[in-house]
Amino acid sequence: MTQQEQGQVIEQVSTEVVYENAYMRLREDIIRRPDGSPGVYTYVDKPDFALVIAVEEGGFHLVEQYRYPVRARSWEFPQGTFPQLATGDPESLAREELRQETGITAGRIRHLGRLDSAKGMSAQGFDVFLASDLTHGEAELEPEEQDLRHQWFPRAQVEAMIRSGGITDAATLAAYTLLLLIGE
Incomplete structure (x- = not known):
């Protein structure tokens, strides 16, 4: 089964916490898209x-x-x-x-x-x-x-x-x- 068929269409190359406080983290990931092109994905990391x-x-x-x-x-x-x-x-x-x-x-x-x-x-x-x-x-x-x-x-x-x-x-x-x- 390919990555895309498994739902893993974006590969995380690296991750870095660019900001953090007592309530949340802001992460910036370097990614590789399914076509191989690089990218950046920034998201909020909070507990459930x-x-x-x-x-x-x-x-x-x-x-x-x-x-x-x-x-x-x-x-x-x-x-x-x-x-x-x-x-x-x-x-x-x-x-x-x-x-x-x-x-x-x-x-x-x-x-x-x-x-x-x-x-x-x-x-x-x-x-x-x-x-x-x-x-x-x-x-x-x-x-x-x-x-x-x-x-x-x-x-x-x-x-x-x-x-x-x-x-x-x-x-x-x-x-x-x-x-x-x-x-x-």
Whole structure:
């Protein structure tokens, strides 16, 4: 089987981290295309994240926070990565993100699927979880989340927010699609 048939159409010749901080790396790879010509591919290297759909009483718990790159506040399902570029168990991460951002702990959690975040510019993926049998407590926000707020919305209102453009977070919309496909 050829490289192209295997889906390996671009060969990595070398890789270099050209920038790094506590949240991400920017990599620049020297590549060789299938025709043998050289090239450069620059991409964001971030750890995978977990997203949690917390369902209760026919509705969902969302968080809203300011997202600096788009200069706007955003309603979305709770989501996040391990600190300091660490990796680990996606379910543990999902449970911790839900607890930190909303104060909610899940008695039951179900893995709905794994998705790519923005594969044209990053290898980052995410796991989607459905949380139920919820217990409420106090959130423990990180300094970067000091403007985060949490609110429960009925399903009809969430769907209206999606239709009107009130929810534009791609990961949230993709996760909601997974939820609909399993019939929840």
